[in-house]
Amino acid sequence: MLLPIEQRIAAELGVQPRQVSAAVQLLDEGATVPFVARYRKEVTGGLDDTQLRNLEERLGYLRELEDRRAAVIASIAEQGKLDAPLREAIENAETKQRLEDLYLPFKQKRRTKAQIAREAGIEPLANALLANPSLVPETEAGAYLNAEAGFADTRAVLDGARQILMERFAEDAELIGKLREYLLDHGVVASTVIAEKENDPAAAKFRDWFDFRESIETVPSHRALALFRGRNEGFLRLQLGLDSDPTDGSAPGPNPCEGRIAGHFGIRDEGRGADAWLRETVRWAWNVKISLHLELELLGQLREKAEEEAIRVFGRNLKDLLLAAPAGPRATLGLDPGLRTGVKVAVVDQTGKLLDTGVIYPHEPRRDWDGSLHALAKMCEKHNVSLIAIGNGTASRETDKLAADLIKLRPELHMTKIVVSEAGASVYSASELAAKEFPDLDVSLRGAVSIARRLQDPLAELVKIDPKSIGVGQYQHDVNQ
Template sequence: MDQVQMWKQIATELEIESHQVKVTVGLLEEGNTVPFIARYRKEMTGSLDEELIRAVEERFRYLTQMNQRRKEILRTIEEQGKLTEELQAKIETVTKLQELEDLYLPYRPKRKTRASVARERGLEPLTRILASTRDLHKIEQEAITFVNPEQGIESADEAIQGAMDILAEELSEDAEIRKWVREYTWNHGVLTSKGKDSEARSVYEMYYEYTEPVRSMPSHRILAVNRGEREEFLKVKISVEEEWIFAHLRKWFSIPIHTYLEAVVQDAYKRLIAPSIEREAHARMTEQAEEQAIHIFSENLRHLLLQPPIAGKIVLGVDPAFRTGCKLAVIDETGKVLHIDVIYPTAPHNDLEGAKKAVLALIKKYQINMIAIGNGTASRETEQFIVDVLKEVKQKLYYLIVNEAGASVYSASKVAKDEFPDLDAARRSAVSIARRVQDPLAELVKIDPKSVGVGQYQHDVSQKQLTESLTHVVESAVNYVGVNVNTASASLLQYVSGVSGAVAKNIVKKREELGRFSSRRDLQSVPRLGAKTYEQCIGFLRVTDGGNPLDKTPIHPESYHITEALLSKLQIEPVEIGSDHVKQRLSAVDVETMAGELDCGVPTLQDILEALMRPGRDPRDEMPTPLLRSDVLKVEDLQIGMKLQGTVRNVVDFGAFVDIGLKNDGLVHVSKLSDRFVRNPMDVVTVGDIVDVWVLQIDQDRERVGLTMVESALPKQVG
């Protein structure tokens, strides 16, 4: 398969044009990043988005590796003197690696097998007789002539068995047979799991006597069963109705089956085909389950990162705890730490009065606008304490519960130690909780994405693939939002298109030397930020208060001349961009005509117009704002049918977890997300959504609540 065929193959799979694949591959090979291509090379790619560009990149890599494997296989078979024109044509046109390996299987160097031993003993001619006649007497008579004690063949029966072994191996290595059995097993196979010890207590008890069709088993159950097998609680097998397979395998022979050939069919399947096909089916199930789990984690992470910032607030961050006390951190509107403290309102200290006095003093001294409480240990007890404190505050003051997943990881990291060398880990955690309110993206990029608490079964999937996928998500989110180069940390800057960790540190160091960057051009003096890096990153970096108003927009400097020509035609001064009258003039532009006059592409001009109308736009502002609270909710307060508002904290295969203000998030099962059938919960809700829910079930002992987003799903007496 040459490069042109590869482009056509990818285009067909992704339902795009071949030239789009060609151009995209070329741009990637030139060292351009995916966010840069998606944003600033739309004319070239036909406006492919990041998802499609990554798909092109992945498929091209796969087909390139497959081509290398194809060449190795052709060379090996040719060296054996067994490469026919027909076989070569099949190898050169196959598009799946598995099918390529099937074609190579008969020629692959093998360890000693029953068939290879039989061939060494000279029994191959007997296989031709076995497969060409139904006369059993003739077969047995011919077999006598192969008896040779010196070769280890003591009887005619042993000779026939050896010939059958050869036939069984040949049948099992037929590429078309394997392909058919593989698909039949996938479409009709059933996974069965049994408990190794049916009396043993474990979280896997529902799988002790369990069966489910291979093809329709959802990813979370596949990964759960895999873990149960790995931890030796379960025995897992994939089985299929064998008679249909035997019937198909019998057709491989050119004559009606006789006793010996029937034994060959059964041996070929049971001993040689079934074990490997079962492993393949299990691997395919696992691969698809991992892909789904990684996809869910990635989507949840993206929505978490894009939670809208609550800017311009002085925040009191509270990291709850029992014995060691609640750590407090006051930060100003820019995230600067103003005060660090610790209080002991919870058991075993129960110093409610002292803690209340301290918090009230901080609220008064720093004019605190908002309180952020981490949702970890002692969270609800601390929440109740804060609610009691707020009753004594004259001004209206709200609090919110912040998902503190990963805060402890951050607080013990080198990044946190470099940022706050004089604080211990717990106090750093309180700062992180407060900052997550002001700018979730800027704070969360400091944490390993796997630790932010929006995944499921993340320890049961390929860690390499998970890391790659989550890194892409963080990179995509950072570049989608854009970065203020005069305030961003090195942790945030390193996710900007084209910027490495070393360059990110150099940007911060240069900023400290200059005081601040006054224009995008200033970044050209940053060490190791060369021309290619500048091209890739500069459109995503903002200078919000510099001399050139275009520097605060996502317009790339390479398009400044187009922008300036546009503004000149419309008689608009650059300093006016973003004003209402400018928006009106820009919205009236005929894009097609103007693009022709400016000699630029329509997509580029559309992006320029959007940027000029809203130069300081933060796309996160369009997301639902966090749910603020002023009172606490207890499980004892709940009643079946009660309507509540909550925040979606996590979305999984089987539903969504919603924070309604209790210690544990309530679960909305996938069947209760909508009054219509829902295949994928993400079609209905995403992390951060504010949703209306009704209480469906209450388990006070375990403090678990079942919720519904469909009011009609409530019992009739409360509906």
């Protein structure tokens, strides 16, 4: 029998049950983890914020597990199928996954072929063939003909018996647990290009995944998310295979998962009457039911794990960006680089207030280098500029050289140039917030203002932008928003 929730959490965290009980009571009363960690140390016996976060997360999981356990027991009991061994197995289930495996045979489901066969009285035949493989299936099936129920010949009867055994194999909790563990150790994520999409220009970005295999345990999050994006966009087909599958086009050997199903139910090929039929039943159970169920489940887990890692990376990078050291309250020239459309220019004062704007064309195709230097020098002198912020987009390197020439041209202004991330500047410039802030300013010039301000104070400027548009993560548009 499992320990009470608070004792289990105490054992996992390596603390006293009374500390967990005190923390749980505070959390249930509405206190937050930061509040408890800071102001209620004497009540919890000194639990720190990390322990409290883990406690809160585990408490939620275990309470959900207990609620689900009660619902499962009630549902099976209502069906009159709750015997003592099953109740014990359910009460000792330590994870939601194990609990759902045990509940699977008793879930209310749509009317299956196996259920129809049972109603026609074919289950005794399935049991007899599994228990005594010496029987000849075609001979035994003759006693179960039932034309009214749709079983008019021995072929239909044997198909019904096979459906019953397939469902039984697919709903055996112990077997499914073993197969899941085997696939986690030996499963490979395999991706292939969808044939008719191979020459589609949009598929080129997924070319590395047209014929790809990697262990499901080792595939990194960024690679997993690339594969899922390729599948979602209709260019890749993803499957869960085995590391023993041949990759050279040769015939596959015995399937180890089918071997485990057969072994679990004592099915052996000894040339007896029902051996071939049972072996085929095992193959069907794996290919039609079990492998698809586990593939869906394990690929879903892979996606969740990849998303969690991507969100963690995004959060870490965003924190570094938002907390970058501000240059401080100094008049700043913002340059949003561009070639054909020119370099957009904006000057803000030490408080971030917009003072001046303009557009210069130092690069291709106009190449007005000297005219651009003259216009910038005049603007910097007029507003006493001391910082130059250069966006790191297209033509950034060339614009950085322009800023260097400007500093050489006017050394008495003591200006400093810095290249800053312009990620999200274009999104901000067309946003409703920017339109309210600068209703009379051209959209293209608002980006230059943002670039100047994010050098002065990154946090104050970047919080105006939708996080996924800042571009510091991996596949941040694909993950759970």
